[in-house]
Amino acid sequence: KNEVEQSPQNLTAQEGEFITINCSYSVGISALHWLQQHPGGGIVSLFMLSSGKKKHGRLIATINIQEKHSSLHITASHPRDSAVYICAVRNTDKLIFGTGTRLQVFP
Amino acid sequence: DTGVSQDPRHKITKRGQNVTFRCDPISEHNRLYWYRQTLGQGPEFLTYFQNEAQLEKSRLLSDRFSAERPKGSFSTLEIQRTEQGDSAMYLCASSLERNQETQYFGPGTRLLVL
Numbered sequence: 668k669n670e671v672e673q674s675p676q677n678l679t680a681q682e683g684e685f686i687t688i689n690c691s692y693s694v695g696i697s698a699l700h701w702l703q704q705h706p707g708g709g710i711v712s713l714f715m716l717s718s719g720k721k722k723h724g725r726l727i728a729t730i731n732i733q734e735k736h737s738s739l740h741i742t743a744s745h746p747r748d749s750a751v752y753i754c755a756v757r758n759t760d761k762l763i764f765g766t767g768t769r770l771q772v773f774p
Numbered sequence: 775d776t777g778v779s780q781d782p783r784h785k786i787t788k789r790g791q792n793v794t795f796r797c798d799p800i801s802e803h804n805r806l807y808w809y810r811q812t813l814g815q816g817p818e819f820l821t822y823f824q825n826e827a828q829l830e831k832s833r834l835l836s837d838r839f840s841a842e843r844p845k846g847s848f849s850t851l852e853i854q855r856t857e858q859g860d861s862a863m864y865l866c867a868s869s870l871e872r873n874q875e876t877q878y879f880g881p882g883t884r885l886l887v888l
Contacts, residue, residue, distance in 0.1 A: 671816075700876075708863050710817075710879035711776070753816050760830060761807070762877065764816030 670694045673754050673765035680772050686741040688768045690754030693735065698757040701728050701739050703750050704767065710753070713739070744772045776800075778880035780866050786886045787856055794852045795883045799868030806849050807877060808841055809865040810834065817865055823849060824871060856887045 671692045680686055690699070701714040714721050714728040716737065721728050725744075730737040741748055749772050754765040777800040787793050799806050804825050809817035820839070821831045825846035835841075838856075843849040853860055863884050867877040 702879075708811075708865070708882035708884065709776075710865065710867075712876050712878070715876055755816070760805075761819040761822060762809075762817075764809075764818070766814070766816045 669766070670758075670763050671754055671756055671765040673752075673768050675768060676766065677769045678771070680744050680770070682745055682772055682774050684744050684772075686744050686748075686770065686772075688739045688752050688754075688770070690737045690739070690765055691735060692737075692754075692756045692763075694756065694758050694763065696756040696758055699730055699737050700755040700757070700762065701737075702753040702755060704753055705750050713752075741770075744770075746772045746774050748772050776878040776880065778866060778868050778878050780864075780880040780883050782883055783881060784884050784886075786888065788888050789856060789858060791856055792852065792854045793856055793885065794850055795864055795866075795885075796848060796850050797866030797868075797880055798848045799866070800878055801847070802870070803868035803878070804846065804871050805869045805875075806843055807867045807869075808849070808851050809867065811863040811865060811882070812861075820851075853885075856885075858887050861885055861887045 716730045727740040751767040753767045755762040779798045807822040808820040811817040823843040838854045863882045865882045866880040869875040869877045
């Protein structure tokens with residue numbers, strides 16, 4: 668079993684839909700990251716969380732430390748949101764990554 | 775552009791050849807990380823440096839792999855006697871040494887071993 672599990676693996680949505688991606692982890696962490704990866708490989712950090720909730724534009728990330736669970740929400744989704752979204756947890760000095768959720772948003 | 779650069783962006787090589795990749799981090803960042811990502815998977819940790827010291831290496835890093843950061847700035851990752859299973863995207867990231875710091879990723883080097 669992977670130490671970081673994401674669901675769903677693939678997600679398709681119509682433009683405007685509300686999207687939720689889930690991440691569960693089984694190791695002790697000091698922080699959790701949500702990352703976005705576009706085709707071609709470039710990875711961009713969206714959020715770093717150690718508790719509670721963060722919001723940036725149409726993106727919202729939450730974490731429940733007791734339940735070892737985090738969610739990434741996208742409100743009013745847009746085709747430009749199409750990408751792979753990766754959850755990663757910080758364990759000691761390194762990141763442990765989930766396998767990613769491939770999101771496609773259609774107009 | 776995150777400020778982290780990697781060279782080359784793509785590399786095709788024949789099995790058995792040696793390859794070397796370079797990563798230039800953001801200049802004031804003292805931590806540098808190497809990750810490997812295979813198709814359809816998330817990245818996997820390989821190794822990291824704090825300044826010029828290599829502090830941790832993954833079990834994934836076989837003896838054919840070596841990484842250096844001689845002056846605490848750029849880093850190189852060398853793979854000797856490449857195998858087809860080495861085909862992957864090799865990602866570099868840098869950060870400041872600080873609790874819960876954000877890592878900034880380079881564009882990656884995509885390696886194909888024929």
